[in-house]
Amino acid sequence: MTSTIAQRSRRRTRNGVSAAAPVARVATRRSDGSGRTFTIGSGVVLMVFAALWLIPSLWAIKTSLTSNATSAIGAGPILRDWRLTFGSYSALLRGGDIWDWYLASAFTSVVTVALTVLFASMAAYALSRLRFRGRRLVFWLMIGGIMIPPQVLIVPVFQELELVKLLNTYWAVILPQVPAVIAVFVFKQFFDGLPRDFEEAARIEGADFWTIYRLIVMPLSKPVIAAMSIVTFVGVWNNLILPLFVLSNPKLMTIPVGLATVQGSYGQRLSDIQASSILGALPLVILFLIFQRQIVEGVAGTGVKG
Amino acid sequence: MTAQTLASPWSMAARPTAGRRRQGAARPAWLFIAPFGIFYLLFLVWPVIYMIITSFFNTTLVKNGFGSFAGFANYQEMLTKPEFWSGLWHTIQFTLYTVPPLVILAFIFAILANRVQHGQWFFRLAFFVPFILPSAAIALIWSFIYTPTSGLWNAFQTWLGNSNPSPVLGTPNLAMIGVAITTVWWTIGFNFVLYLAALQDIPRELYEAASVDGATPWQQIRFITIPLLSRTTTLVLLLQIIASLKIFDQVYLMTAGGPGISTQVLLGLVTNTAFTDYRTGAASAASVLLFFLILIIAVTRQVIETIQQRRAALI
Numbered sequence: 108m109t110s111t112i113a114q115r116s117r118r119r120t121r122n123g124v125s126a127a128a129p130v131a132r133v134a135t136r137r138s139d140g141s142g143r144t145f146t147i148g149s150g151v152v153l154m155v156f157a158a159l160w161l162i163p164s165l166w167a168i169k170t171s172l173t174s175n176a177t178s179a180i181g182a183g184p185i186l187r188d189w190r191l192t193f194g195s196y197s198a199l200l201r202g203g204d205i206w207d208w209y210l211a212s213a214f215t216s217v218v219t220v221a222l223t224v225l226f227a228s229m230a231a232y233a234l235s236r237l238r239f240r241g242r243r244l245v246f247w248l249m250i251g252g253i254m255i256p257p258q259v260l261i262v263p264v265f266q267e268l269e270l271v272k273l274l275n276t277y278w279a280v281i282l283p284q285v286p287a288v289i290a291v292f293v294f295k296q297f298f299d300g301l302p303r304d305f306e307e308a309a310r311i312e313g314a315d316f317w318t319i320y321r322l323i324v325m326p327l328s329k330p331v332i333a334a335m336s337i338v339t340f341v342g343v344w345n346n347l348i349l350p351l352f353v354l355s356n357p358k359l360m361t362i363p364v365g366l367a368t369v370q371g372s373y374g375q376r377l378s379d380i381q382a383s384s385i386l387g388a389l390p391l392v393i394l395f396l397i398f399q400r401q402i403v404e405g406v407a408g409t410g411v412k413g
Numbered sequence: 414m415t416a417q418t419l420a421s422p423w424s425m426a427a428r429p430t431a432g433r434r435r436q437g438a439a440r441p442a443w444l445f446i447a448p449f450g451i452f453y454l455l456f457l458v459w460p461v462i463y464m465i466i467t468s469f470f471n472t473t474l475v476k477n478g479f480g481s482f483a484g485f486a487n488y489q490e491m492l493t494k495p496e497f498w499s500g501l502w503h504t505i506q507f508t509l510y511t512v513p514p515l516v517i518l519a520f521i522f523a524i525l526a527n528r529v530q531h532g533q534w535f536f537r538l539a540f541f542v543p544f545i546l547p548s549a550a551i552a553l554i555w556s557f558i559y560t561p562t563s564g565l566w567n568a569f570q571t572w573l574g575n576s577n578p579s580p581v582l583g584t585p586n587l588a589m590i591g592v593a594i595t596t597v598w599w600t601i602g603f604n605f606v607l608y609l610a611a612l613q614d615i616p617r618e619l620y621e622a623a624s625v626d627g628a629t630p631w632q633q634i635r636f637i638t639i640p641l642l643s644r645t646t647t648l649v650l651l652l653q654i655i656a657s658l659k660i661f662d663q664v665y666l667m668t669a670g671g672p673g674i675s676t677q678v679l680l681g682l683v684t685n686t687a688f689t690d691y692r693t694g695a696a697s698a699a700s701v702l703l704f705f706l707i708l709i710i711a712v713t714r715q716v717i718e719t720i721q722q723r724r725a726a727l728i
Contacts, residue, residue, distance in 0.1 A: 145630040146528050153525040156518075157539035163598060164543070166565055167554040181563030226449035233445035237438040245446060248453070254711035255457050258659050258680060259704045262687045262696045263460035263467070266474075286452040316441045345547040347662045348680075352688055366549035367666055370556065377557065384553035388546045395542055402545065403537065406603060407610040 171195055171382035178377040195382035205386055207358055208365035212390075215280040215350075215361060216343040220336050222285045227335070228328070231294030232320045236306070252288035258348050265352055279353035280361065284343050290335050293408070297331040298324060334405035337398050341391060362387045464697045464704070472694035474687070480694060487698035497699065499674055500682040503589065507664075507678060508657035510593035515653055516646065518597070519604030524634060526605075527612040541602030548599070552666035555595040556582065559667075582668050585675035592663050592676060599663075600656070604649050611645040612638070644721055651714040658707050679703045 170178050172191040177184045199205050233239075234246060257264075264283050265274075273279045305323050314322075325332070347363040354360055360368070366387045373380050395402055468487055471480040491497045526536045543551065558565045561580035570578035581591035615638065623633050661680040664670060670677035670685075677685075680703065687696035 142624070142630055146530075149525040149528040150531075153522065153529060153536060156522060157536055160539045160543075160598065163554050163558060166558065170557065179563075182565045182568035222452075226452065229445045230449040233442040237442040237445070239439040239442035242442070245450075250715065252453060252457055254708055254715065255461065256655070256659055256704065256707045256711075257457070258661060259683070259700050259707065260457070260460040260464065261680075262683060262693055262700055263463040264456065265687070266463065266467075266472075266693060267455075267460060269474075282452070283456040286449065286456050288453070288457075291449065316438075316445070320445070341545050345545070347548055347665075348684075351665075352684065363547045363549040366547065366553060369553065377560075380553055381557060384550040388550040391545050391547070392542060395545060399534070399537070403541065403606050404610075406544075407606045 167381045167384055170378055171385050173378055175376045175378045178381075179375050195376075195378040196386070198379060199383055199386060204357070204365060205383065208360055208362045208387070209390070211277065211280075211350075211354075211359055212344050212361040212363075215277050216340050218277070219281045219284045219343045220339045222281070223287050223290055223339050224332060224336055226285065227287065227290035228294045228325065228332070229320065231291045231298055232316075232324055234291070235295045235298035236303075236324075237316065249288050249291055252286070253292070255288075257283070261348055261352060264349070268353055274353055275356045275359060277359065280343075280346075280350045283349060284346065287339060287342075290339065293335055294328070294331060297328060301327055330401075333398070334401045334408065337394065337401050338405035341394070341402070344391065461704070464700050467694050468697035468701045470694045472692075472697070474691040474693055483694060487695045488702075490695060491698050491702065496674060496677065496682060497679075497702075500677050500679045503676055504658055504660060504678045504680075506589055507593060507596075507660050508654060510590065511596050511657055512650065512653045514597045515601055515604055516649055519601050519608055519649070520642070520646070522601070522605050523608030523612055524638060526609060528630075537602075537606075540605045543599050544602035546599075548662035549666055551595060551599045552663060555591070555598075556667055559591055583672055585672050588668050588672060588676045592667055595667065596660075596663055604653065607645060607649055608642065611642055615641050647717055647721070648714070651710060651717070655707055655710050655714070658703070658710070 166185075170185050172193070172195075173185050173188055174190075174192055174194060177188045230245075230249075234242065234249075268274050268279045268283075273282070301324065306319050309319050309323060344361075345363060346361075347367065350361045350364045351367065354364060357365075357368075366383060369380055369383050373383070467479060469483055469485070471483045471486075472478075473480060522536070522540055526533065529536075559581040561567065561583060566581060567578055579587060581587045619637050619641075620633055623637060628636070659680060660678050661684070664676050664678050664681055665684075668676045670681050679699065683696050683699045683703065686699060687693050690696075
């Protein structure tokens with residue numbers, strides 16, 4: 108799979124085909140009757156499933172816009188009461204906790220993305236362009252790294268952070284997530300497909316590798332940088348297990364850890380609970396609406412799974 | 414910034430004559446790899462080694478150092494402990510409940526979506542958006558749906574004629590099914606997108622040729638789509654198994670392993686042993702066992718992928 112992302116994005120960048128409309132090129136295909144019926148049938152079945160899939164989110168949104176008093180009674184009253192109120196949202200946004208969570212999530216995600224993208228692309232550049240002793244070894248170590256499940260390392264990582272006195276700091280969330288090995292492969296595959304003419308010309312002019320990486324390779328790699336940044340961002344933003352155990356200071360909690368405490372602390376304020384879930388999800392929904400193509404392509408191309 | 418200050422050492426090796434190029438690349442190469450390499454060693458390699466070492470000691474969180482040497486006692490304890498085996502069984506149970514629907518439904522959704530061609534954004538919104546949301550938000554939504562007596566699920570059951578439905582997350586036999594349904598809803602978008610991407614790579618000429626030969630849509634799916642997607646299916650299947658073995662979030666958030674220990678999974682056992690009982694040595698032994706279980710699947714995936722790539726290269 109890792110090999111396909113580079114090829115695919117390369118093909119796309121060359122042809123200028125938008126990935127957002129993947130099937131557009133097969134648009135005018137069928138004219139025969141049975142194919143048409145089949146297509147309409149497919150559409151109906153898919154619509155039913157899509158509607159089914161939307162129910163939980165819509166239910167949470169509806170509850171969050173209903174008063175706590177109504178939602179405490181049960182599903183029927185929530186469904187029937189259409190006096191919509193933003194009471195839960197204003198209570199949460201005035202309460203303050205959510206702002207701490209947003210800050211923690213935003214800071215840890217942005218810094219992790221910056222470090223991961225910079226370091227992974229640098230390593231990938233060396234693997235793609237430079238011939239050196241030990242290159243194969245590094246390559247195989249990276250392959251090995253892909254197979255390590257970071258979640259399972261939570262106990263030793265916790266002990267390590269305790270040892271260097273980083274528990275209860277944002278760095279405890281950031282540093283362990285920087286070595287995302289898959290990012291190295293995605294960058295390497297992309298670099299492998301870039302034309303080398305400019306770089307060779309620059310070498311002859313006497314440019315060093317760092318200059319070439321910074322001024323030639325990286326500017327050509329904007330699509331893969333965007334895709335990798337967003338996929339990493341989503342992964343770090345959503346990580347529960349690491350911040351859950353390395354942060355105990357409520358002021359430092361990220362969104363997932365904060366949301367994990369909500370059920371206990373809000374008790375019967377069901378509308379508030381659903382509103383906090385919506386507020387926790389909102390930044391990612393907005394991100395999706397803006398970067399739909401990069402997210403879908405990044406996920407499909409890297410096979411990165413939580 | 415740092416970029417500027419770093420620039421100078423690199424330039425030393427930057428002007429190789431043709432013959433020295435090979436040698437000249439070694440220093441910059443390692444400098445390029447070093448930042449990532451340091452993080453890789455510190456947060457992937459070292460924890461693995463440390464985990465293996467502490468699994469042989471009575472290490473605890475309350476005292477510094479490794480503690481006394483335990484030999485294989487931690488492993489013996491885990492392998493004879495009912496909680497370990499029930500944790501393993503619940504992990505496998507979760508895998509068995511989630512993998513088939515996640516693969517088959519995603520496959521069907523992708524084929525249908527590829528066929529329909531209109532409103533792709535809508536299907537992606539419906540199926541894919543949940544996947545990028547935090548597990549904690551998902552757990553709040555679904556715990557609320559499963560609320561006993563007043564929740565939406567309960568209302569649905571009552572509407573179907575079941576006047577006294579059991580609370581999903583409060584019943585030992587149902588709790589894992591509740592978690593599994595949540596997970597299918599949450600993560601199907603990942604497989605959906607992988608399948609959809611693979612479907613675009615099937616050349617349309619194949620369908621046109623089949624159509625000219627009078628193949629029905631079903632025959633086209635059966636004899637073109639399914640065989641050509643087999644590579645993706647293998648990938649999806651193995652990724653899905655690995656992800657399911659690492660299950661932690663949903664169980665921690667929705668049932669905390671309960672009722673009783675009826676949904677406790679291996680990673681939950683690991684974190685409880687370490688952070689509730691403070692017995693990091695024993696927790697490391699359990700981690701090592703889970704680690705190797707996942708590693709076996711991951712290596713299998715890598716091998717299969719390599720073979721498939723070689724085969725694809727030959728064609």
